[in-house]
Amino acid sequence: xxxxxxxxxxxxxxxxxxxxxxxxxxxxxxxxxxxxxxxxxxxxxxxxxxxxxxxxxxxxxxxxxxxxxxxxxxxxxxxxxxxxxxxxxxxxxxxxxxxxxxxxxxxxxxxxxxxxxxxxxxxxxxxxxxxxxxxxxxxxxxxxxxxxxxxxxxxxxxxxxxxxxxxxxxxxxxxxxxxxxxxxxxxxxxxxxxxxxxxxxxxxxxxxxxxxxxxxxxxxxxxxxxxxxxxxxxxxxxxxxxxxxxxxxxxxxxxxxxxxxxxxxxxxxxxxxxxxxxxxxxxxxxxxxxxxxxxxxxxxxxxxxxxxxxxxxxxxxxxxxxxxxxxxxxxxxxxxxxxxxxxxxxxxxxxxxxxxxxxxxxxxxxxxxxxxxxxxxxxxxxxxxxxxxxxxxxxxxxxxxxxxxxxxxxxxxxxxxxxxxxxxxxxxxxxxxxxxxxxxxxxxxxxxxxxxxxxxxxxxxxxxxxxxxxxxxxxx
Ligand SMILES: [Zn+2]
Numbered sequence: 436x437x438x439x440x441x442x443x444x445x446x447x448x449x450x451x452x453x454x455x456x457x458x459x460x461x462x463x464x465x466x467x468x469x470x471x472x473x474x475x476x477x478x479x480x481x482x483x484x485x486x487x488x489x490x491x492x493x494x495x496x497x498x499x500x501x502x503x504x505x506x507x508x509x510x511x512x513x514x515x516x517x518x519x520x521x522x523x524x525x526x527x528x529x530x531x532x533x534x535x536x537x538x539x540x541x542x543x544x545x546x547x548x549x550x551x552x553x554x555x556x557x558x559x560x561x562x563x564x565x566x567x568x569x570x571x572x573x574x575x576x577x578x579x580x581x582x583x584x585x586x587x588x589x590x591x592x593x594x595x596x597x598x599x600x601x602x603x604x605x606x607x608x609x610x611x612x613x614x615x616x617x618x619x620x621x622x623x624x625x626x627x628x629x630x631x632x633x634x635x636x637x638x639x640x641x642x643x644x645x646x647x648x649x650x651x652x653x654x655x656x657x658x659x660x661x662x663x664x665x666x667x668x669x670x671x672x673x674x675x676x677x678x679x680x681x682x683x684x685x686x687x688x689x690x691x692x693x694x695x696x697x698x699x700x701x702x703x704x705x706x707x708x709x710x711x712x713x714x715x716x717x718x719x720x721x722x723x724x725x726x727x728x729x730x731x732x733x734x735x736x737x738x739x740x741x742x743x744x745x746x747x748x749x750x751x752x753x754x755x756x757x758x759x760x761x762x763x764x765x766x767x768x769x770x771x772x773x774x775x776x777x778x779x780x781x782x783x784x785x786x787x788x789x790x791x792x793x794x795x796x797x798x799x800x801x802x803x804x805x806x807x808x809x810x811x812x813x814x815x816x817x818x819x820x821x822x823x824x825x826x827x828x829x830x831x832x833x834x835x836x837x838x839x840x841x842x843x844x845x846x847x848x849x850x851x852x853x854x855x856x857x858x859x860x861x862x863x864x865x866x867x868x869x870x871x872x873x874x875x876x877x878x879x880x881x882x883x884x885x886x887x888x889x890x891x892x893x894x895x896x897x898x899x900x901x902x903x904x905x906x907x908x909x910x911x
Contacts, residue, residue, distance in 0.1 A: 685775035688845030
């Protein structure tokens with residue numbers, strides 16, 4: 436191997452290494468290899484015609500190569516080459532902004548828009564980096580690009596592009612800010628940094644594609660700031676929630692807490708199914724209904740409370756008692772179904788129609804001091820009928836009106852349901868598929884029971900072709 440000593444001014448192109456080992460049999464080959472390993476050096480050492488630049492002197496074992504055979508001088512293992520560029524003076528030379536820019540234009544590899552597209556196709560591993568402001572980014576950007584405002588470049592680039600071997604095509608509006616950003620990236624050790632000459636303006640003029648992102652308004656950013664701070668949610672997660680559609684069946688004890696928290700979290704569309712009116716006996720636990728609302732529609736009562744909290748949520752009112760036909764029609768329009776009902780007929784209709792459409796059902800139920808939450812999702816795990824093939828006889832399962840329920844209990848269970856809904860929408864964590872979480876308020880304890888899909892289930896064996904339970908089996 437030949438050792439090439441890199442002088443300080445050129446070390447920014449070699450990730451700050453002061454020497455580089457290369458192979459080759461002549462000085463020229465050794466320098467070519469060096470430039471291949473560190474492409475930023477190419478323009479420093481060689482001119483457009485591939486000739487060694489005049490202001491760079493090369494020494495072999497401390498002899499000027501011109502004393503030998505110039506670039507054709509033979510080199511062998513153990514030889515040492517030294518590059519010595521002309522330096523204006525011992526002091527740092529102060530440059531004007533224009534001079535600095537002009538120097539960078541010489542030093543930084545640049546591609547025009549027309550050449551950038553084929554280059555990107557050849558370099559699928561390359562990362563496009565947009566260093567404009569957030570406002571500029573949201574008005575449209577190059578597809579596949581990541582955004583990092585130039586002001587945050589030094590502090591955040593390592594988390595955005597961790598591998599310094601990743602080729603980076605950096606751009607701004609016109610290609611000037613990105614030129615300075617490119618230099619910064621080189622100084623931080625990124626080995627192949629290319630500036631998009633003419634920036635996104637040229638890119639657009641060349642008729643190349645632009646992507647306009649969905650983004651949160653400043654008002655939405657403020658409202659959901661605590662979500663944005665969670666990496667598992669973040670801006671993309673919040674945008675997902677805003678586009679999500681959740682159907683709540685039952686506007687009572689479970690439906691009220693679930694609806695209000697889902698609205699607060701920014702779920703964009705809530706559907707409410709219930710044909711009942713508010714009764715004074717509801718007020719002990721159905722917390723969105725007020726004394727003024729007694730006698731009026733429950734879903735309208737929820738709608739008005741949700742509007743006070745988050746006026747941007749779309750609320751679809753479905754004043755009906757769910758049957759097979761309405762369920763099939765409604766479920767197709769929602770992402771997640773939340774079972775907040777209070778009778779077995781409805782629960783089986785919900786299960787069967789959701790299973791047929793492959794939609795997840797977040798189930799909640801309460802009885803005196805006990806509550807239960809689970810997620811039924813035929814195809815990914817068991818359904819409600821796998822767990823309870825048939826409803827119990829009425830004497831074993833009295834309705835809430837007869838059995839009674841501790842007023843706070845539906846709050847606990849409804850919020851656990853809302854939590855499962857958010858997990859499903861954001862595809863995070865481990866949903867309660869194949870598991871049921873049982874809450875005993877008197878004992879203040881949670882207990883988890885696990886159950887499997889029933890191979891003879893009357894529902895999911897018919898609606899899920901080749902049903903598998905691997906997904907949930909793995910989770911268990
Ligand atoms: Zn089943």
